Amino acid sequence: MLWEGKRLGLIYKNASQMKNPKAIVEVYSDEKLTPEFLDNLKKEIVWRFDLDLDLKEFYEFARKDKLLKPIVKRFYGLRPMHYGSLYEYLMIGIMLQNMVVKRSVSMLQSLFEKYGVLLDYAGEKLWSYWEPKAMAAAGEAELRALKVGYRAKSLIKVSQQFVERKIDENALRKASKEEQEKTLIGLYGVGPQTLGYMMPDVFHRFDYMRHISPWEQKIYSRIFFNKELVPVKTMLKQFEKWGKWKALAVHYVWEDIWWKRRNESVPWLEELIKL
DNA sequence: CGGCAGGTGCGGA
DNA sequence: TCCGCACCTGCC
Numbered sequence: 001m002l003w004e005g006k007r008l009g010l011i012y013k014n015a016s017q018m019k020n021p022k023a024i025v026e027v028y029s030d031e032k033l034t035p036e037f038l039d040n041l042k043k044e045i046v047w048r049f050d051l052d053l054d055l056k057e058f059y060e061f062a063r064k065d066k067l068l069k070p071i072v073k074r075f076y077g078l079r080p081m082h083y084g085s086l087y088e089y090l091m092i093g094i095m096l097q098n099m100v101v102k103r104s105v106s107m108l109q110s111l112f113e114k115y116g117v118l119l120d121y122a123g124e125k126l127w128s129y130w131e132p133k134a135m136a137a138a139g140e141a142e143l144r145a146l147k148v149g150y151r152a153k154s155l156i157k158v159s160q161q162f163v164e165r166k167i168d169e170n171a172l173r174k175a176s177k178e179e180q181e182k183t184l185i186g187l188y189g190v191g192p193q194t195l196g197y198m199m200p201d202v203f204h205r206f207d208y209m210r211h212i213s214p215w216e217q218k219i220y221s222r223i224f225f226n227k228e229l230v231p232v233k234t235m236l237k238q239f240e241k242w243g244k245w246k247a248l249a250v251h252y253v254w255e256d257i258w259w260k261r262r263n264e265s266v267p268w269l270e271e272l273i274k275l
Numbered sequence: 276c277g278g279c280a281g282g283t284g285c286g287g288a
Numbered sequence: 289t290c291c292g293c294a295c296c297t298g299c300c
Contacts, residue, residue, distance in 0.1 A: 097282045103298065104281080149296025154283085191283045215281055273281090 002117075002128045003044065003085075004037070009121030021077065023051075028121035047173070050081045050204050058245045065242075067224075068249055071256045080200045080251050086169040087162050088129050089202050090187070093194040094154045110146040111155075132162035154189025161187060177205055199247070206248035209239055218272050220250075223257055 001008045009028030016022050025045060027038065046052060055077070062068040082089050091111070095104045112118075115130035115138075135143075136159035143152035161167050167187070172180055180203055184195050192211040199208035212220060212232045221230040224238065242249040260266055 094282095098280055098295085099282090099297090100280050100299080106298095144296075147297065150283090150294090151296075189283070193282055197281090213281070 001084075002131070003041065006031070006033075006037075007117055007119060007128050008041070009119045009124070009126070011122050011124075026122065028119075048081060048083055050079050053079050053204065055079070058248060061245070062249065062252075065249075068252060071252050075252055075255060075259075078252065078255060079204075080206075080248070081204075082201045084129070086167075086172070086198070086202050087132055087158075089198060090158050090190070090194075091129070091155065093197060094151050094158070094189050095148070097151065097189075097194070107146070107148050107151075111148070114146060132159040135159040136163045151189070157188035158190075173203065177208065180205070200251065206251075207244040207246060209236065209247045209250065212236070215272070219254075219257070219269065222268055222272075223253055 001010050006029060011026040011028075013024040013026070014022075015024045025042075027033065027041065033041075059072055059076075062072040084092075092104075092108065095108050095111075099107075112127035112129075115134045116127045117130070119126055119128050135155055138156060140152045140156060143155055148155065167183060172183060175183070177199075180199070181195065184190055184198055185192070190198075193213050196208070196211045196213075199205040212235060217232055217235070218229065220235055221227050224230075224235070239246045239250060257266065257269065261269055
């Protein structure tokens with residue numbers, strides 16, 4: 001983790017006992033960290049993993065929903081979240097665009113190797129991110145050499161916004177949904193799809209569901225309607241029944257299908273995601 | 276070897 | 289607001 005200018009090695013451990021959930025985080029650092037720093041770090045981690053989220057209300061109505069009932073039982077406690085910062089999510093989001101996952105991973109890896117810092121702690125070697133200024137200073141040609149293609153421009157422009165403090169994650173967390181939308185979509189390289197990922201994952205907006213991309217549309221059609229292809233408008237209208245929890249409900253079902261794919265086979269899904 | 280992938284910006288209707 | 293198009297690149 002790169003946070004407040006410090007590079008930290010983190011180890012997360014599950015220390016839950018039965019119905020008493022608990023996590024332990026070990027923090028490794030080159031320098032001595034003050035109790036105040038660690039306290040703030042704890043608050044940051046609680047926010048990022050959304051540990052204070054109260055799912056009770058969601059579960060109450062999910063248990064009355066035929067589709068959701070078995071899934072919320074299976075994934076009790078699950079919530080969408082992102083372990084990193086907004087800036088880091090943007091880097092990932094841009095790498096995902098118009099790309100198969102395998103290549104997104106390899107492009108992100110080359111970015112780490114060029115701009116990141118490899119941390120070595122607790123028997124782990126893991127890459128930490130770069131400061132936005134490191135990438136803002138890079139030329140487009142330098143980034144294109146890393147085979148990120150036309151995304152180079154987005155990476156640089158987004159980094160510049162952070163360097164120039166045009167965007168402040170902490171302030172944005174407290175802003176209204178409309179303000180968050182406006183700010184994020186205003187970033188070069190951020191469109192409706194990346195915005196749709198960030199609203200729940202980074203800003204914990206579980207009522208945000210305005211855009212469904214073609215590949216998601218195909219999968220949603222199968223799992224929610226048992227049909228080949230359902231129009232996006234119809235889907236969005238249908239999801240309204242889940243009210244302010246609609247994005248969370250969809251996320252649970254989404255997670256369920258990928259989990260099934262890992263443990264048993266889901267032939268129609270394989271068919272949709274191959275190529 | 277053409278077409279496409281976990282999209283987006285841009286210009287024009 | 290909506291639509292069509294170009295766009296890096298690797299791989300099916």
